[in-house]
Amino acid sequence: MRVSSVTMYEQSISSMNRQQNDFLKVSQQIASGRRVVNPSDDPQAASRAVGVDQARAVTQQFADSRVSARNSLAQTESVLNSVSDAITSAKTLMVQASSDTLSDADRESVASELRGIYETVIGQANATDGNGRHLFGGYQDSSEPFVRSDNGIQYEGDANTREQRIDASRLMKVSENGESIFNSVPSGAGYVAEADSGNGGNITFSGPQVIDNDNADYGESFRIEFTSESQYQVQRFNPATEDWDVQATADYDDQSGVVEIGGLRMELKGEAVNGDTIEFSPADEMNTNLFRSFEKALAVLENPTENDSDKAALRNTLNTVMREFDNSLDNVLTKRASVGARLNELDVVDSVGGNRMLNYEQTLSDLVDLDYAEAIGDYILRQVGLQASQKAFADMKGMSLFNYL
Incomplete structure (x- = not known):
């Protein structure tokens, strides 16, 4: 068989190209840190990696959702804490106002302080989150849920509660509606x-x-x-x-x-x-409206007691309002405890989600990530092979029968 110069050149170039492709492939792996740069490098691993990466993205989305839920619940818990403090202060004023030693002027002073607490509670009931949504309006969160009318403070929101999916199998309430907080009492009150x-x-x-x-x-x-x-x-x-x-x-x-x-x-x-x-x-079955309790107390405290009938009405109203405040405080504390329990649950779900993310990261690393020690050894080997191929081609192209004529 005769080997022509063209054949020798073609074989040498083909060998150099093959060696260079292998060398560049290892170079890409080292540069990217991935063993599977293209799906053709390992089709089975690439296919599994796509599924794992999608699952990881969904888990990360749930983690982001939990951050949003935690912010909303933390704001709700903070407002409920302020409301419970306000009711406690109002109860203290009721006890003070019940004293027979107070004059009408003294009770007006108590009423002035009580009205300040009343306005504070209204403000807290209409509190908003960082996005301008009202916390206690249910789905009607674009406008104030509690508005003033001739009949006192009226609830204009709805009885719904916003929910958010924090995990594949958990849909969590991330707010409370104002009806359940300010217009309700706990069971067994x-x-x-x-x-x-x-x-x-x-x-x-x-x-x-x-x-x-x-x-x-x-x-x-x-x-x-x-x-x-x-x-x-x-x-x-x-x-x-x-x-x-x-x-x-x-x-x-x-x-x-x-x-x-x-x-x-x-x-x-x-x-x-x-x-x-x-x-x-x-x-x-009686008054469950916290604002109405404030209004009843203010009505009797701001009016002078001119006779025994007025004094009896004052004492009876204050006794009633104090019991209503007790029930409202118990209700707010119950809601606050519920919010706190959900915040604790978020911590647990976060821990589980974090472990799941670590598992996905490890699985993905096992499938597509590069073993640098092995890759560097292969890189050196491919480099030597490419250099040898180039040297052989250079030596061979200088060989010619004309050199011996």
């Missing part, structure tokens, strides 16, 4: 009593106290109605007829009396007139 604003006597009450919550009538609504100065009826509300049924009639003498019904105990004191009424019902 007990009873609240309230004297009718039109009472003409100076009858006052204390209670109700629970003495038997296993009583068959416990949980019903009751009313004490005076039919004369010396006699009253104990009535129970009948939901079927939406009217009050008389349960008992009792005499009221010595300007004091004790009423026990439905596992509850009420103590009465003072002089009554015909038609005076006191209603006591489960807290969730």
